[in-house]
Amino acid sequence: MDEVVGAPSPPVYTVAVRALCEFTAKAGDLDLRFTPTPTAQEGIAGHALVASRRGDGYEKEISLSGEFGPLRVRGRADGYDPRRNQLEEVKTHRGDLSRMPDNHRRLHWAQLRVYGHLLCCARGLDELRLALVYFDIGSQKETLLTEKASAASLKAFFEEQCGRFLAWAEQEMLHRGARDAALKAMRFPHASFRPGQRQLAEAMYKASTRSCALLAQAPTGIGKTVGSLFPLLKATAEHGLDRVFFLAAKTSGRRMALDAVATLARAHGDAMASRTQAHDGALPPPSQARARPLLPLRTLELVARSTACEHPDKACHGESCPLAKGFYDRLPAARGAALLEPMLDKAAVREVALAHQVCPYYLGSELARWADVIVGDYNYYFDISASLYSLTMLNDWQVSVLADEAHNMVSRARKMYSAELEHAGLRMLRKTAPETLKKALDRVHKQWNALEKEQEGEYLVHQELPEKLMDALQTATTAIGDYYAEHPTHVDEDLQRFYFDAMNFARLAESFGQHSLFDITKSGSGTRSNSVLCLRNIVPAPFLKPRFEAARSVALFSATLSPWNYYSDTLGMPADTAWVDVESPFIAEQLSVRVAGHISTRYQHRERSLRPIAALMGEQYARQPGNYLAFFSSFDYMEKAAALFAQVHPGVPVWLQERRMDEAGREHFLARFHADGRGIGFAVLGGSFGEGIDLPGARLIGAFIATLGLPQLNPVNEQIRQRMDAIFGAGYDYTYLYPGLQKVVQAAGRVIRTETDQGTVHLIDDRFARPEVRALLPAWWRVERRTD
Numbered sequence: 001m002d003e004v005v006g007a008p009s010p011p012v013y014t015v016a017v018r019a020l021c022e023f024t025a026k027a028g029d030l031d032l033r034f035t036p037t038p039t040a041q042e043g044i045a046g047h048a049l050v051a052s053r054r055g056d057g058y059e060k061e062i063s064l065s066g067e068f069g070p071l072r073v074r075g076r077a078d079g080y081d082p083r084r085n086q087l088e089e090v091k092t093h094r095g096d097l098s099r100m101p102d103n104h105r106r107l108h109w110a111q112l113r114v115y116g117h118l119l120c121c122a123r124g125l126d127e128l129r130l131a132l133v134y135f136d137i138g139s140q141k142e143t144l145l146t147e148k149a150s151a152a153s154l155k156a157f158f159e160e161q162c163g164r165f166l167a168w169a170e171q172e173m174l175h176r177g178a179r180d181a182a183l184k185a186m187r188f189p190h191a192s193f194r195p196g197q198r199q200l201a202e203a204m205y206k207a208s209t210r211s212c213a214l215l216a217q218a219p220t221g222i223g224k225t226v227g228s229l230f231p232l233l234k235a236t237a238e239h240g241l242d243r244v245f246f247l248a249a250k251t252s253g254r255r256m257a258l259d260a261v262a263t264l265a266r267a268h269g270d271a272m273a274s275r276t277q278a279h280d281g282a283l284p285p286p287s288q289a290r291a292r293p294l295l296p297l298r299t300l301e302l303v304a305r306s307t308a309c310e311h312p313d314k315a316c317h318g319e320s321c322p323l324a325k326g327f328y329d330r331l332p333a334a335r336g337a338a339l340l341e342p343m344l345d346k347a348a349v350r351e352v353a354l355a356h357q358v359c360p361y362y363l364g365s366e367l368a369r370w371a372d373v374i375v376g377d378y379n380y381y382f383d384i385s386a387s388l389y390s391l392t393m394l395n396d397w398q399v400s401v402l403a404d405e406a407h408n409m410v411s412r413a414r415k416m417y418s419a420e421l422e423h424a425g426l427r428m429l430r431k432t433a434p435e436t437l438k439k440a441l442d443r444v445h446k447q448w449n450a451l452e453k454e455q456e457g458e459y460l461v462h463q464e465l466p467e468k469l470m471d472a473l474q475t476a477t478t479a480i481g482d483y484y485a486e487h488p489t490h491v492d493e494d495l496q497r498f499y500f501d502a503m504n505f506a507r508l509a510e511s512f513g514q515h516s517l518f519d520i521t522k523s524g525s526g527t528r529s530n531s532v533l534c535l536r537n538i539v540p541a542p543f544l545k546p547r548f549e550a551a552r553s554v555a556l557f558s559a560t561l562s563p564w565n566y567y568s569d570t571l572g573m574p575a576d577t578a579w580v581d582v583e584s585p586f587i588a589e590q591l592s593v594r595v596a597g598h599i600s601t602r603y604q605h606r607e608r609s610l611r612p613i614a615a616l617m618g619e620q621y622a623r624q625p626g627n628y629l630a631f632f633s634s635f636d637y638m639e640k641a642a643a644l645f646a647q648v649h650p651g652v653p654v655w656l657q658e659r660r661m662d663e664a665g666r667e668h669f670l671a672r673f674h675a676d677g678r679g680i681g682f683a684v685l686g687g688s689f690g691e692g693i694d695l696p697g698a699r700l701i702g703a704f705i706a707t708l709g710l711p712q713l714n715p716v717n718e719q720i721r722q723r724m725d726a727i728f729g730a731g732y733d734y735t736y737l738y739p740g741l742q743k744v745v746q747a748a749g750r751v752i753r754t755e756t757d758q759g760t761v762h763l764i765d766d767r768f769a770r771p772e773v774r775a776l777l778p779a780w781w782r783v784e785r786r787t788d
Helices: 017-025 040-050 104-122 150-186 195-210 224-238 253-281 287-288 327-338 348-354 361-366 387-395 408-414 423-432 434-456 465-488 495-508 541-551 562-571 605-621 637-650 663-671 714-726 732-747
Strands: 013-016 059-068 071-081 086-093 128-134 141-150 214-217 243-248 299-301 373-379 401-404 417-424 459-462 514-524 532-536 553-558 578-581 591-596 627-632 652-655 677-682 702-705 759-763 785-786
Touching: 013 017, 013 150, 013 562, 017 071, 017 104, 017 150, 017 387, 040 086, 040 128, 059 104, 059 150, 071 104, 071 150, 071 423, 086 104, 104 128, 104 150, 128 150, 128 702, 150 224, 195 214, 195 224, 195 553, 195 578, 214 562, 224 243, 224 253, 224 401, 224 553, 224 759, 243 253, 253 299, 253 373, 299 361, 327 348, 327 361, 327 401, 327 408, 348 408, 387 541, 408 541, 408 553, 408 562, 408 732, 417 423, 417 495, 423 434, 423 495, 423 532, 434 465, 434 532, 459 663, 459 714, 465 495, 495 532, 514 714, 541 562, 562 732, 591 605, 591 702, 605 627, 605 637, 605 702, 605 759, 627 637, 637 677, 652 785, 732 759
Parallel strands: 013 071, 086 128, 214 553, 214 578, 243 373, 243 401, 299 373, 401 553, 591 759, 591 785, 627 677, 627 702, 652 677, 702 759
Antiparallel strands: 059 071, 071 086, 128 141, 417 532, 459 514, 514 532
16 A cells, blocks of 8 residues: 555654563562662773673674564674674673572573664674673673574564563553644643743743753742642643653652642543533433543652661562562562552552552652653652653653752752761771771771871861772672672671661762862860861852753743852753743732841850840730741750740740751641741741741731851861852852842741731841842842830
8 A cells, every 4th residue: 555645653652671671571579688789980981891801893882773563673792703693682680690589690691682684684693692791890790691583583582572562662652642642632730820820931931842941930829839730731732852851859849749749630521521511411320420531641649768768677689578479570560550540659659569569669760661640759850769750761752840949959959968987987887897807997997097087177078989999899899799699698787887888989080170178177175076077069060060961851940040050050950941930929018027137146156146135026926926937046045035935925826846856846837837826937948847838817817037047167068169260250149148048038938928918028137138039039028116
């Protein structure tokens, strides 16, 4: 039959060789017993060393692809020797190869045979020699497992794997088609946009259209979560996106994202039901009404392993945990059942997992490959070992990333790319470690002692990494890795902790540069002395830049993202990043902002600030009784202020944020803010109650902020200031002023949550009257200054 000109091309489902084989060839137990595996850098180096040992004409990283019906299978084979007609798949490892689980070996052979078929097709080969090359990082030795295979047998194997995957791929294509059709037809779930919400949504959609990053400053209360997810879901259909990742710093932000998707799904179902009624002229019977179509969108919540684990007292392998036993054998049924659920939050994943007797955490990890919207913490995409970033790169996904409350991104990203080692822990470990490791640990201890002796003060920054210490640390981690490879059943939590910390330290040391500091902090003396080595990331930009580049669009949004260049610079956002400052739906008449210019909250003035602060708070409360929050720079300052206030104003109820407050304590604190309540809650700025809480209406009518929120003046922050000055020429602003004022504006934002709220904010410090500080406050505020 002749091809019809202009006819649409049949749908194609593209799958990576590794993803195909993981779907079809994985079987048996989940086995995560601790075995030291090579780092990514060691793996790259191992592959390069194997290739260097081959002769001239050896081909590396060969791109291959092939088709089977609607399937397009693609990948990169590690190496091919045309003289020997040998295709190689290289796998790096440590220790005794016989301890590798059988299901790992089966997976490796499956990948090699699929690559073998693709190579035979590409080169017209009748047969091929296949070689699994296992390279031991420790001994630098290769173990080759080889087999000869005909092109016909490899074709049969390829078609068998594709056949097993094809039904799933066809189901996925049907889902993708239904999803995209529904998203194109989807309407905004409310009768109209809130003020500012449309502006935010349009900016989000344009960023996806332009395939660029976006910084969006949008006031609290406009519905940022729905206002960002709705346009990105519309863009999913229009721009060919595979996934949308919604990332947040706190559980509350992730919960709001799940609720927003549920709202969109219900609205779509209601719209479909209304259209059916209009078409048929009658209401559907109750049973059909309950089964009205929802949005065909798979939404998955990713949670931490510690919160998802059903058996924290058991190890992650089939001989210990019943949910690891036969995990991959039961995974297909569990996966199929789970994907019938449109909302896969933590509870839903757990229910499906336990019904099929598989691990909830690792079921969630598997479902990330098939979900449309994934909600989780920042670390799932931005961390050094981020799973969503790895899946995006492996599968060549088109993704859009939404980062909520993005003012947290700088501090969170710094922690992701920092590492610490404590000398006291090493000293204890030397006493209990196996004899074969003590020499290597002693060498680290010796070099560490040498650094301590050279250091006169408590804190010192080294311009370069100490070569002898780093060599000793590398030797020790290699020795520990080799020891565990030979003694896989050895249990020593202290040794494992040091090993992981040292590996992380060494990995970050490989990329040490101007973006980080290497410092040593000493404490105590004599036998009680201790010191901490820290690779302290200051500017996450070099690490995050590839994350931004891998996504079609990344949108960072928050109520406090000013000035935009601070976030763009420190996070490494692309040069074409767009910026939008969404107009506030609130007006100056809703919020009275007053600067107490007669009070200084500087450290040296705090004692004498307590009485005028108590007087100011008492005057405001007497003028307008109700619920207030009072924020201070530290627990000590807060406790002194609360004690004096309670003494001077005994008739006003007060309650305090406690140090190391648990979830129940936080809920009890917030429960005091009910609509008919009265009193003042005392809290620390930048803590649990300075952002991410919603107390609309009479639940909160005012706030007292007795601090600029500036980070503490100490040697570490002064080093950060110097580095920020050297890189960006704005050391004080980037280190102190911008992070501090961001906390202030967040805390003040707790007061006005809706367009009908009224409230008062007192900014208590004379520095709030300075022009450079006033410029960082929201434009819609009308600030009054009190000088008496």
